[in-house]
Amino acid sequence: MVRQVILIEGEQRNFENIIPAxxxxxxxxxxxxxxxxxAALGQSRMFNxxxxxxxxxxxxxxxxxxxxxxxxxxxxxxxxxxxWDSEKNLSCIEAGAAGCIxxxxxxxxxxxxxxxxxxxxxNSPSRIISxxxxxxxxxxxxxxxxxxxxxxxxxxxxxxxxxxxxxxGDMAVxxxxxxxxxxxxxxxxxxxxxxxxxxxxxxxLRENVSLLAAPNKPEYAELVEVKSLVEIVHLACALxxxxxxxxxxxxxxxxxxMYDLAEINIVMTMMNKISDIHHMRRxxxxxxxxxxxxxxxxxxxxxxxxxxDERLKIQRELGYPVTDILPNGYHINSxxxxxxxxxxxxxxxxxxxxxxxxxxxxxxxxx
Amino acid sequence: MVARRKNVIISVFSTTPGVGxxxxxxxxxxxxxxxxxxxxxxxxxxxxGDVMNxxxLNSDRTIARAQRVFKNFSSTFxxxxxxxxxxxxxxxxYILPAPRLVHDSYQIEVATVMQFVDKYLQDFDFIVLDLNxxxxxxxxxxxDLSTLITYVGxxxxxPALKNFxxxxxxxxxxxYEEQKIRLIENRAGSQKVIKxxxxxxxxxxxxxxxxxxxxxxANKSIEEGVPLMFSSPTSELSKSFLELASRYTNKYxxxxxxxxxxxxxxxxxxxxxxxxxx
Numbered sequence: 001m002v003r004q005v006i007l008i009e010g011e012q013r014n015f016e017n018i019i020p021a022x023x024x025x026x027x028x029x030x031x032x033x034x035x036x037x038x039a040a041l042g043q044s045r046m047f048n049x050x051x052x053x054x055x056x057x058x059x060x061x062x063x064x065x066x067x068x069x070x071x072x073x074x075x076x077x078x079x080x081x082x083x084w085d086s087e088k089n090l091s092c093i094e095a096g097a098a099g100c101i102x103x104x105x106x107x108x109x110x111x112x113x114x115x116x117x118x119x120x121x122x123n124s125p126s127r128i129i130s131x132x133x134x135x136x137x138x139x140x141x142x143x144x145x146x147x148x149x150x151x152x153x154x155x156x157x158x159x160x161x162x163x164x165x166x167x168x169g170d171m172a173v174x175x176x177x178x179x180x181x182x183x184x185x186x187x188x189x190x191x192x193x194x195x196x197x198x199x200x201x202x203x204x205l206r207e208n209v210s211l212l213a214a215p216n217k218p219e220y221a222e223l224v225e226v227k228s229l230v231e232i233v234h235l236a237c238a239l240x241x242x243x244x245x246x247x248x249x250x251x252x253x254x255x256x257x258m259y260d261l262a263e264i265n266i267v268m269t270m271m272n273k274i275s276d277i278h279h280m281r282r283x284x285x286x287x288x289x290x291x292x293x294x295x296x297x298x299x300x301x302x303x304x305x306x307x308x309d310e311r312l313k314i315q316r317e318l319g320y321p322v323t324d325i326l327p328n329g330y331h332i333n334s335x336x337x338x339x340x341x342x343x344x345x346x347x348x349x350x351x352x353x354x355x356x357x358x359x360x361x362x363x364x365x366x367x
Numbered sequence: 368m369v370a371r372r373k374n375v376i377i378s379v380f381s382t383t384p385g386v387g388x389x390x391x392x393x394x395x396x397x398x399x400x401x402x403x404x405x406x407x408x409x410x411x412x413x414x415x416g417d418v419m420n421x422x423x424l425n426s427d428r429t430i431a432r433a434q435r436v437f438k439n440f441s442s443t444f445x446x447x448x449x450x451x452x453x454x455x456x457x458x459x460x461y462i463l464p465a466p467r468l469v470h471d472s473y474q475i476e477v478a479t480v481m482q483f484v485d486k487y488l489q490d491f492d493f494i495v496l497d498l499n500x501x502x503x504x505x506x507x508x509x510x511d512l513s514t515l516i517t518y519v520g521x522x523x524x525x526p527a528l529k530n531f532x533x534x535x536x537x538x539x540x541x542x543y544e545e546q547k548i549r550l551i552e553n554r555a556g557s558q559k560v561i562k563x564x565x566x567x568x569x570x571x572x573x574x575x576x577x578x579x580x581x582x583x584x585a586n587k588s589i590e591e592g593v594p595l596m597f598s599s600p601t602s603e604l605s606k607s608f609l610e611l612a613s614r615y616t617n618k619y620x621x622x623x624x625x626x627x628x629x630x631x632x633x634x635x636x637x638x639x640x641x642x643x644x645x
Contacts (some may be wrong), residue, residue: 032539133413134415135384135415137385167501168383168501168534173529216533218533218569219537219541249417249499249500249501251472251473270385273420273590278420279415286470334560337523337524
């Protein structure tokens with residue numbers, strides 16, 4: 001299939017570069033070239049375009065993207081950037097574009113980018129979900145892993161797992177994999193990366209689930225700055241519709257930085273002793289002293305019996321809404337112990353079913 | 368002249384959360400006190416410490432308040448004013464509790480805690496430090512000061528085991544002497560898949576002590592807020608804790624002459640951290 005391309009670019013130099021690149025390909029054909037988006041908006045209708053390449057260094061053009069989305073529902077809209085800029089990329093996605101590419105105009109790169117943006121899923125901003133717990137063994141990693149697999153399966157969109165438990169992240173062990181890259185290399189390179197060059201740092205767990213692993217030695221943790229972690233998450237949003245972040249325990253610059261960034265913050269505690277409720281309450285109070293008001297999603301794990309009465313009981317004790325309760329996951333633990341998490345989730349497990357409900361809520365924007 | 372330390376500092380550490388560090392700290396402290404020693408337990412899991420919760424104690428005395436007074440009124444500062452006495456039957460030991468507010472934990476300075484441990488708590492025969500499962504500058508400073516590092520792990524879950532090994536390897540890399548590190552297996556025998564011997568091979572070290580798996584007694588102790596020797600005196604777990612305490616004290620009484628040199632220099636990792644991040 002030959003794609004009809006509309007190019008909107010004000011700079012002569014740039015379209016002198018792109019036109020030959022696309023002209024030499026068999027799968028793209030330049031239908032028309034415009035210097036301004038306004039000119040292109042109505043006129044492009046004549047060409048049944050499949051793809052718009054719109055210069056978004058010109059801020060005016062970003063503002064008009066939503067009108068293209070409205071008029072050309074079947075076309076893909078891509079912003080063109082001189083340098084990678086996650087913020088501009090987000091503005092384009094918010095307007096309904098698929099994302100941005102750099103004005104390098106190598107045919108192979110354009111093809112690959114379009115493929116990745118298609119895989120990403122809906123043309124709307126990514127949902128960033130963080131998993132916090134005051135103390136360990138609360139089930140952060142188990143829940144995040146299962147949720148990632150479930151969201152990807154149900155939505156068909158692309159999901160990233162970022163293991164930001166920098167000293168002792170064990171997601172790679174959960175999946176029984178040995179990733180080539182970790183957050184160390186990414187944080188060193190982040191300034192130079194764009195979505196296309198970033199993608200290979202991920203370990204592909206499934207077709208649409210990828211993992212960015214934690215450093216493999218605890219002393220390396222200090223090499224990952226919060227600032228670069230923030231940039232990493234922003235860049236991941238260009239490639240993934242869902243970004244799930246596993247955090248270290250307790251409050252520290254990483255957990256607070258990611259709390260600021262995430263749309264959904266899940267605060268987890270295991271329900272073993274009465275002091276666990278106490279820790280949850282103290283964690284909530286601490287979050288409330290941070291001046292950004294955000295809803296917290298509280299989740300108690302190892303709750304038996306795992307029913308609504310029990311949830312309400314914990315809620316009364318806590319004095320704060322309890323969003324989720326999860327049961328013990330002995331079955332899952334033994335699957336993880338045998339390194340078989342990627343072989344398929346046990347659908348009869350109550351834990352998995354409960355996490356599926358959370359996935360549904362997220363996919364359908366109910367939370 | 369090298370300053371000499373008379374007391375013994377035992378840190379209870381692990382890089383895996385939820386392996387029973389606090390339970391070990393409390394029952395080790397109780398065991399040492401039972402053997403007639405003066406014991407002070409510091410809850411250095413500053414954000415979410417559980418010592419007071421496990422012992423069902425409540426007090427305004429905390430390490431945060433101790434530091435405030437220490438910094439503002441150092442001439443009249445007496446750390447005893449901030450210790451909570453745990454008392455049951457004939458048994459007594461002291462606790463320096465973690466801050467009540469999570470926010471206060473941020474204010475605690477490593478240098479202050481070092482002074483407390485190093486200088487102000489010298490009257491105690493044993494200082495037990497309950498640490499949180501991270502390599503933080505506080506924990507590393509405490510590990511540097513420690514006579515013994517009680518490194519606790521459970522081997523029932525593969526990811527937890529990985530962190531147990533990663534943490535142990537790191538301790539060795541940071542140049543802590545192997546003899547200083549006492550590997551303790553908690554919940555020994557709780558499962559059949561992962562064997563202790565395999566873990567020892569993996570670690571390249573042997574378990575110094577094994578605490579049997581006894582979820583019921585452990586929970587009972589926490590529920591009642593008393594050490595295992597009182598809540599479940601005949602349980603294997605209680606006996607095992609007393610045995611651990613006496614192994615530590617035997618070591619202490621057999622070799623009292625070989626006093627432990629105070630480490631004035633910092634350990635490797637602590638230095639590296641300082642160099643990198645101030």
